Each structure stands twice: as structure tokens, then as C-alpha cells.
Amino acid sequence: MSKHTITLTVNGTEVTKEVEARTLLVHFIRDDLELTGTHIGCDTTSCGACTVMLNGRTVKSCTVFAVQANGAAIETIEGVANGATLHPLQEGFWEKHGLQCGYCTPGMIMSAKHLLAKNPNPTEEEIRWGISGNLCRCTGYNKIVEAIQYAAAKMQAAEEVPA
């Protein structure tokens, strides 16, 4: 069994911890860092509830070892809001009723954030494509798509207004 000391940035804060090689990133995030907003759904790389950003790209954190994140920048749902101000995506999920049970929501928001970073003004089809690695089993996807459209519009409007 090998243990490793890893240093990485999580939501802008540098952390150093010792991990077993076999520790999955999602367990590290939830159990060692106590950031329980990242959920474990299927444990089979299917559902996307554990989606986090690794160096600016979404990954399923149940399918990456924590030791592989050594030196990386991780963003979880806890890092999305700006202090007490919700991110436009979080606001969109609230305003458009983009969730019922909320289990898939953290992963959905991370995937939507990555999508909007690459494509700030996506079509409905592009949104559905962008979140196709994340499963929702209650709301259905219509409200989630509306929430992302809300966020895209708000972020576009903010871009156009000079600060």
C-alpha cells in the first residue's frame, strides 16, 4: 500500500494532505475536506452527481484518484458562489425550479458552468448535449435547461454592461 502527500488548490485554497493511493477524489473531497456538496450517486461513472472541475474541466470525481489531483486546481460546488452572492447558475436553478430533490444539482451546475465557459450563448440543444453526462431522476430536464438559459442570459447581460 502506498501513501502519498498531495498538495492541491481547492476552491482557491491550497491544501496538503496524506492520502492512500486508492482514495478516490470524491471520497477525498467529502471525507477529508468535508466538502459534502459533491455527491456520490451511482459509483459507476454514469450519473455525474460527483462532477467537479479539475484544472478547468469537468470530471467525474469517482473516477479519478485523489493522488492524481496532486498539483491541480479543483473547484467544487462550494466554490461557485461569490461569498453570499449566488452564481447566476445557482440563481437560475432557484428561479426556474431547476431541482426537486437536489441530488444531481451540484454536478449539473458544474457541467453547466463548464459549458458556459466554452459556449456563453448555447442553444437549447447544446445545453442538453452539455449536461448529457449528468442524470436527473426527478425534475426532468426541462427546468434544468431553463435554469441554464436564465444563467446564460444573465451572464451575457453582465458582460455587456460596462463595470
Next chain:
Amino acid sequence: MIPGEFDYHSPRTLQEAVGLLQQHGDGAKIVAGGQSLIPAMRFRLALPEVLIDINTIDGLEYIREDDGHLMIGALTRESDLEESALVQQKYHLLADAARVIADPVVRNRATVGGNLAHADPANDHPAVMLAYNAELIALGPHGTRAIPIDDFFVDLFENALADNEILTEIRIPTPGPGSGGAYYKVERKVGDYAISATAVQLTMNGNTCTAARIGLTNVSAVPMRATGAEQALIGKPITNEVLEAAGQAAATECDPSPDLRGSVAYKRDLTRVVTKRAIRQAVERAQGG
């Protein structure tokens, strides 16, 4: 689910990685994107004693054209393939496949080399690379060698790499004038393996097919070419009858297993259908459509 215990190494160079493979033999596994290996380790279907992580090696992620070939670094992520303008413009078969491998989140991590080296007939790249007649470059203790794709898939989850070799690059011949390709996949949902899928790369002279290679996904224990379907096309004008004959040939020569995705009869007939559709699309593209 938590994987079994293993020793973890993160080499900085390919030479170091090859050295680790030599030291640990077949108890060691290379992890690239890990999107097949890590799930298998979680289920304890794979229990490597040593994991050699090549994500820490620089210079293995690239997509570039050189000397009549598209060179893809083995660690290139599927999402980079999907977003590559070069691939979208000139390698339509590859572009088709890149959009339907697993799901967008998995594609951010999954690699082209891993998809091939895993030698899973359910993966999409094996059929694609068979159709392209790609060449795989492997590095071992005594240097590099090129492995023709036709020789690469040995058995279920078994490839032609020696225990101390690493796949480093995939080379696809740049399609010449009058050629076109397409990948047509039917899956139950995004992220699932194909029920059946067909990869086609062909060359047309007017309405006559002058060359064709066809690969099939998830309808055999080992990734396979549909050589009967190829022969049904080569030298013939593409008519509905010829298309049907090629589809029928693929349905006959494939060897699917019954599972939750369907019966043998269903999979054979679906193979006929997806083969016809992939050929039709490839012909349209070859003719500039």
C-alpha cells in the same frame, strides 16, 4: 466502492514509465484517462499491484498532421479530439465517433490511447482505427515500433503490446481525394456502449467505390473488420442493392452476444442497418455532399 490496494507511481518521462513496467512486469498497469480502468478497479475486476500514471508525462497530448498522417498523442483527451477543427474538417469518421464516446464529462478525461489499449470491442475507437487502417506506435526498452491496427487486437481485452511497452501515438493516413468516412452508432442512451455501430472509410471514383474499410463495434469478442461488407462495395457502383448486400454481409460476419442490449438476431439486423447508414453517409461525404 473502494479499489484494492496498489502502489502508485507518477513517472515524468516515457523512459521512466517503461523502466517501471520492466521492473514490475504484468502486475503493473498503465493508467491514462482511467475511465475504464478505475471503474474496473472499483468493482475489483482489475486488481493491479502497481499503477503507473502517465498523466504526469508531458508531450503525450497532441493532434497534428505531418507526412501524410494525422498524429494523435496517446494521452489526447476525447474532448480535445471532439473540439479539434482539423479533425472536424478532414477526418469525418473520427469526428463522428468523438461526439458519441461515453458522455461529455467522461470525454474530458478519457484518452484515445486508453480507448484502444483497453482492447474492448465495445469501445468506439477500435472500429474507427480499423476503418482508417491506422498504425499504433509503441515504445519499449529497445525503442519504438509501429503496429498495424489489423495486428493490434489479439483477444478480448488483449492487445499486441508487450508487458514492457507503452502505446505513445496513433497515426491515421490522411484521406486522399474522393474519400469519405462516417461512424454510425445506436446506443440505448448517452454514455452507454453501442448496441451496434459501424465505422466506414472509403474512396469513390464517380459513383464507383474503389476502396473501403469497415470496422464494427460491440458485435464480436475482438474488434473486427467487416471484410465481407468491404468486398460487397469495392469495384461496384453504389446502388441500393449494393448497399443492402454490404449490410447483409456485415450482419452475417459479425458475432454478437445476447445481453440486455438485445438478442443476437436483433443485433445482427441492427448491424445491417447501421452499416448501410454509415456507408451511405461516407459516400455522400466522398462525393462532396
